[in-house]
Amino acid sequence: MSVLVIVEVGHRMAGEALAAGQQFASAMGAPVQAVTVDAEYTADGFTATYEAHVRKTKPKLVVLAHTYQTRDWAPKLATRFGTMLISDVIAARFEGWPVFVRQLFQGKFNADVRAAGDGPHFVSVQAGAFPPVAADAVETLSLAAAEIRQRPEKPFRESARAVDLTAAPLIVSVGRGIKEQSNIAVAEALAQALGAELAASRPICDAGWLPMERQVGSSGQTVAPKLYVAVGISGAIQHLVGMKGSKTIVAINQDPNAPIFEVADYGIVGDLFEVVPALVDAVRKAKG
Amino acid sequence: MKFVVAIKQVPLRDSSLRIAASGVWIDEANLQYEINEPDAYALEEALQLREKHGGEVVVLCAGPERAGQTIREALAKGADRAIHVETSEGALDTLATARLLADAVKSEAADLILTGLQSDDLGYGQTGVVLAELLGMPHSTIIMQVEIQDGALRVKRELEDGWFQHIGMPLPAVLTIQSGLNKLRYATLMGIKKAKRKEIRVVKAEAGATAPVVIEKIYAPLKSKQAQIFTGDAKTAAAQLVEKLKFEARVL
Numbered sequence: 001m002s003v004l005v006i007v008e009v010g011h012r013m014a015g016e017a018l019a020a021g022q023q024f025a026s027a028m029g030a031p032v033q034a035v036t037v038d039a040e041y042t043a044d045g046f047t048a049t050y051e052a053h054v055r056k057t058k059p060k061l062v063v064l065a066h067t068y069q070t071r072d073w074a075p076k077l078a079t080r081f082g083t084m085l086i087s088d089v090i091a092a093r094f095e096g097w098p099v100f101v102r103q104l105f106q107g108k109f110n111a112d113v114r115a116a117g118d119g120p121h122f123v124s125v126q127a128g129a130f131p132p133v134a135a136d137a138v139e140t141l142s143l144a145a146a147e148i149r150q151r152p153e154k155p156f157r158e159s160a161r162a163v164d165l166t167a168a169p170l171i172v173s174v175g176r177g178i179k180e181q182s183n184i185a186v187a188e189a190l191a192q193a194l195g196a197e198l199a200a201s202r203p204i205c206d207a208g209w210l211p212m213e214r215q216v217g218s219s220g221q222t223v224a225p226k227l228y229v230a231v232g233i234s235g236a237i238q239h240l241v242g243m244k245g246s247k248t249i250v251a252i253n254q255d256p257n258a259p260i261f262e263v264a265d266y267g268i269v270g271d272l273f274e275v276v277p278a279l280v281d282a283v284r285k286a287k288g
Numbered sequence: 289m290k291f292v293v294a295i296k297q298v299p300l301r302d303s304s305l306r307i308a309a310s311g312v313w314i315d316e317a318n319l320q321y322e323i324n325e326p327d328a329y330a331l332e333e334a335l336q337l338r339e340k341h342g343g344e345v346v347v348l349c350a351g352p353e354r355a356g357q358t359i360r361e362a363l364a365k366g367a368d369r370a371i372h373v374e375t376s377e378g379a380l381d382t383l384a385t386a387r388l389l390a391d392a393v394k395s396e397a398a399d400l401i402l403t404g405l406q407s408d409d410l411g412y413g414q415t416g417v418v419l420a421e422l423l424g425m426p427h428s429t430i431i432m433q434v435e436i437q438d439g440a441l442r443v444k445r446e447l448e449d450g451w452f453q454h455i456g457m458p459l460p461a462v463l464t465i466q467s468g469l470n471k472l473r474y475a476t477l478m479g480i481k482k483a484k485r486k487e488i489r490v491v492k493a494e495a496g497a498t499a500p501v502v503i504e505k506i507y508a509p510l511k512s513k514q515a516q517i518f519t520g521d522a523k524t525a526a527a528q529l530v531e532k533l534k535f536e537a538r539v540l
């Protein structure tokens with residue numbers, strides 16, 4: 001009975017997967033093995049390699065970080081063992097059998113999920129849920145022989161960023177609560193009053209209401225300003241990972257249960273179309 | 289070419305959700321539903337690929353009877369026909385869902401299967417990948433662009449922190465689509481009318497094997513920070529907030 005940690009070497013979550021693996025292993029009284037593959041990533045290649053390793057070493061639990069790469073292949077691995085990946089886990093309990101905590105409905109609820117059967121169980125952990133440990137003592141596996149159907153090309157960046165949000169001390173960030181492109185001006189007025197940069201959640205940039213380079217989150221920029229004001233943003237994990245290191249977080253949202261309030265220092269529950277203009281006035285007054 | 293789009297029906301965005309008496313799922317009474325957001329982009333991509341390459345778009349959906357409405361909406365947007373794998377109420381795990389979808393679509397001999405990268409309700413993010421494995425097809429995930437050339441695929445995959453990568457692979461294949469890769473269309477009146485006559489093949493789901501995972505309980509998350517919430521009218525709340533930002537947080 002062991003715990004296998006599959007490490008994406010060089011990824012910022014490598015130490016988090018290892019931390020989770022060690023924590024689960026100590027709760028189970030089981031040894032940990034950490035492995036990685038030294039080869040270019042393909043879903044087919046990685047699945048075949050780790051399948052062979054899991055069949056050989058028979059771990060009870062396989063732990064990964066919930067990265068884009070993991071999303072791409074780990075469900076395939078779990079399928080080969082007749083089970084599924086319990087993805088994006090934020091905590092675990094061991095009561096004879098493992099119970100994992102994960103979010104539902106984009107963070108509105110948590111669920112306790114029990115892995116049925118004897119294992120191996122497959123789990124990926126959410127960014128920021130397990131404080132990282134040093135990712136050393138990772139064994140390297142060589143790529144198993146397999147038919148590889150994906151032909152990856154070189155990763156690239158779309159274009160140079162004209163806006164560096166990471167340098168901004170104050171950020172006003174706007175989400176789908178703004179409803180229409182013409183309403184962006186409402187948030188812009190607040191940014192101006194504060195002397196802040198304007199940023200956005202992904203749907204705003206997807207819609208082309210603000211340029212991609214202003215997107216905060218796992219597929220955009222990671223920021224940690226002195227002040228981050230989230231206007232009409234629900235607080236999905238992919239957004240939170242990009243801003244939860246901010247020193248002071250303000251959330252303005254009409255839904256008192258929006259997950260953004262879980263990371264906020266200050267919040268106003270209300271209609272942003274009333275709150276934000278009032279805030280603009282109050283900021284102007286305070287600044288004199 | 290035959291394009292299959294796997295879609296899921298989920299509660300309308302911004303619905304106020306309550307936990308059901310059972311404690312293991314949400315209360316579904318009085319909820320309204322819509323297509324899962326990334327699935328809407330997958331459908332749009334299939335419609336655009338059909339416009340470019342010709343062929344047929346088949347909608348594939350596993351869900352309870354009420355999912356029929358979301359299927360009709362997809363037909364109204366321009367899909368040609370649909371397969372509805374009718375399940376009982378409540379959430380299925382993704383392995384069970386993918387098995388139902390795989391069984392229903394096997395005989396279709398699809399060239400390309402598209403689906404959203406994850407669902408807004410369970411959020412496991414793996415139905416497409418598991419479906420590919422069950423069907424023995426290659427796949428790629430988090431796709432922002434799809435090109436078909438000489439019977440093969442070249443896709444643009446989103447990586448983290450603003451990076452991308454092109455990946456080639458043979459057809460048939462499964463892709464999971466990321467929101468935002470295209471502009472969604474609305475159904476036209478004509479489309480809605482036509483949809484009424486389009487075929488929806490209903491397949492009753494067989495009771496599956498035992499679930500690999502079981503939801504024991506759902507509950508409101510604990511807050512990691514205790515936010516100070518200002519209530520009252522907008523003006524008062526705004527003044528209180530600015531006071532705190534100036535003298536407590538010292539960021540003004």
Ligand SMILES: Cc1cc2nc3c(=O)[nH]c(=O)nc-3n(C[C@H](O)[C@H](O)[C@H](O)COP(=O)(O)OP(=O)(O)OC[C@H]3O[C@@H](n4cnc5c(N)ncnc54)[C@H](O)[C@@H]3O)c2cc1C
Pocket residue numbers: 174175176177178200201202203204215216217218219220221231232233234235236237238239242252253254255258270271272273301302405406430
């Ligand atoms: C692989 C992947 C990568 C992703 N990368 C990113 C990323 O980098 N950045 C990112 O942001 N997202 C990302 N997402 C998307 C993310 O999951 C969420 O869908 C997104 O963050 C939601 O944006 P939102 O909060 O603006 O919209 P919603 O979730 O729709 O929230 C809108 C909020 O506005 C509130 N609201 C509505 N009207 C009002 C009003 N009048 N007054 C006040 N409040 C109001 C609502 O209560 C709601 O909470 C990614 C998703 C995936 C799967």
